[in-house]
Amino acid sequence: MDSFNQLVMRWERPIYALAYRTIGREEDARDVCQETFLRAFRALKGFKGQAKFSSWLYRIALNLCRDWIRRERRQPVAQAPEGVDLVEMASEATPTETIEDLVARQEISQAVARAMALLPEDQRTAIILKEYHGLTFQEIADMLDCPLSTVKTRLYQGLSVLRRQLDRNGGYKHV
Amino acid sequence: MCNKDDLVSYLYDDLDRPARAAFEAHLRGCAECREELEAMRGVRADLLMWSPPEPDFAFRIVNEPRAAQARNEPRAAQARNEPRAAHAENVLRPTVPSWRAWFTPAAGLAAAAVLVLAAAAGLARIEIHNGPDGWTLRTGAPVPAAEVSVAGFGGVRARDVNLTAASDAEAWASIERRISALETASRDTAGLRSASATGARSTDVDLLKIVRDLLAQSEKQQKTEFALRIAQVMRDIDLKRAADLNNVRVGIGKIDASVTEEAAAHRELMNYILNSNSGSTSPSKK
Numbered sequence: 473m474d475s476f477n478q479l480v481m482r483w484e485r486p487i488y489a490l491a492y493r494t495i496g497r498e499e500d501a502r503d504v505c506q507e508t509f510l511r512a513f514r515a516l517k518g519f520k521g522q523a524k525f526s527s528w529l530y531r532i533a534l535n536l537c538r539d540w541i542r543r544e545r546r547q548p549v550a551q552a553p554e555g556v557d558l559v560e561m562a563s564e565a566t567p568t569e570t571i572e573d574l575v576a577r578q579e580i581s582q583a584v585a586r587a588m589a590l591l592p593e594d595q596r597t598a599i600i601l602k603e604y605h606g607l608t609f610q611e612i613a614d615m616l617d618c619p620l621s622t623v624k625t626r627l628y629q630g631l632s633v634l635r636r637q638l639d640r641n642g643g644y645k646h647v
Numbered sequence: 648m649c650n651k652d653d654l655v656s657y658l659y660d661d662l663d664r665p666a667r668a669a670f671e672a673h674l675r676g677c678a679e680c681r682e683e684l685e686a687m688r689g690v691r692a693d694l695l696m697w698s699p700p701e702p703d704f705a706f707r708i709v710n711e712p713r714a715a716q717a718r719n720e721p722r723a724a725q726a727r728n729e730p731r732a733a734h735a736e737n738v739l740r741p742t743v744p745s746w747r748a749w750f751t752p753a754a755g756l757a758a759a760a761v762l763v764l765a766a767a768a769g770l771a772r773i774e775i776h777n778g779p780d781g782w783t784l785r786t787g788a789p790v791p792a793a794e795v796s797v798a799g800f801g802g803v804r805a806r807d808v809n810l811t812a813a814s815d816a817e818a819w820a821s822i823e824r825r826i827s828a829l830e831t832a833s834r835d836t837a838g839l840r841s842a843s844a845t846g847a848r849s850t851d852v853d854l855l856k857i858v859r860d861l862l863a864q865s866e867k868q869q870k871t872e873f874a875l876r877i878a879q880v881m882r883d884i885d886l887k888r889a890a891d892l893n894n895v896r897v898g899i900g901k902i903d904a905s906v907t908e909e910a911a912a913h914r915e916l917m918n919y920i921l922n923s924n925s926g927s928t929s930p931s932k933k
Contacts, residue, residue: 492699584697
């Protein structure tokens with residue numbers, strides 16, 4: 473149990489980040505994160521190591537996110553994202569970062585969250601797994617049970633939509 | 648027609664060398680792909696700006712006996728409005744416990760007592776075990792035999808050695824160094840050993856005496872500290888119990904007075920009703 477808790481500590485942030493970016497609500501993302509580990513713990517005996525432990529966890533978390541989206545019957549993160557507090561960002565800022573940079577960063581962060589909310593679920597998931605979790609195309613394909621080329625297509629389409637959205641929102645300016 | 652899969656693969660640096668070279672050749676001649684690639688790199692840079700808020704994780708997996716769980720969980724779960732699944736066989740629990748739910752003065756005191764005992768036990772490095780000689784309580788840290796190889800040295804057994812403080816450990820290490828130096832010297836210089844046998848024996852005895860003194864001193868200090876802490880805890884418990892009993896007595900006294908007062912009022916009311924009845928019925932009898 474202690475070693476499992478070590479795994480929880482190792483993976484709770486990535487799983488939470490995945491859930492948060494998928495469903496966009498802090499509280500619900502925490503619930504999904506907690507439920508992911510509970511299910512993983514119960515199913516641990518059945519895990520034969522055929523996949524990476526992280527991939528297995530991601531799959532459980534994604535299924536829970538899908539359940540959440542279906543249950544709530546709404547587009548995830550369609551609301552204004554909770555975003556990150558400016559003061560919180562300031563505490564993580566690099567020494568060379570000015571307050572203008574911080575504000576711009578926060579604006580872009582919110583614009584990205586809004587744009588991601590508008591993506592279809594499959595495109596959003598592909599982008600999240602690739603961009604924020606560094607999975608390979610093959611790992612994403614295995615996780616989403618789709619061909620490799622489909623993953624690339626989803627990424628291409630998703631990034632194209634994001635590009636248009638960020639241009640339109642005016643939040644697309646590089647710091 | 649441009650191959651968008653290749654563009655994505657190139658964007659994520661997922662092309663092998665020949666495919667990469669081929670795509671770069673394509674890029675040189677295709678302004679649309681160049682522009683698209685740059686734009687997507689910009690989108691990726693923007694994506695990195697989106698970070699989730701700092702989570703407040705406070706759960707770990709714990710095991711609970713089924714009976715206790717069945718008894719305690721449903722109400723607690725309802726009160727906390729937690730997902731049902733989190734209260735099954737293996738429970739995800741906040742690492743910061745909701746202590747207010749069970750914290751009563753008595754429970755708090757008991758918990759404090761246990762904590763102090765545990766802390767004292769930790770300080771004193773108490774070891775309790777049941778062996779052929781019955782229950783044994785020993786203070787001091789058990790030291791692995793590999794670390795203290797003095798088993799055949801004057802009857803000092805490794806497990807009886809106490810290293811409770813840094814100074815003790817240093818002293819012990821220093822003694823060990825001296826012992827091993829002496830042993831080496833006595834092994835290597837056999838001739839000298841016989842000549843100085845008496846001296847060496849006396850040095851060994853001195854060393855042994857120092858070791859025993861150190862052990863005795865350390866144990867004594869630990870025992871005293873432990874006894875003081877136990878006494879303190881017992882005093883606290885007694886004081887708290889006396890205060891609680893007093894509170895109970897005062898409470899019962901108040902209730903008693905209130906009941907007596909109420910009974911008197913009832914009696915008075917009954918008398919009044921009886922008197923009224925007898926007053927109203929007497930004229931008709933006449």
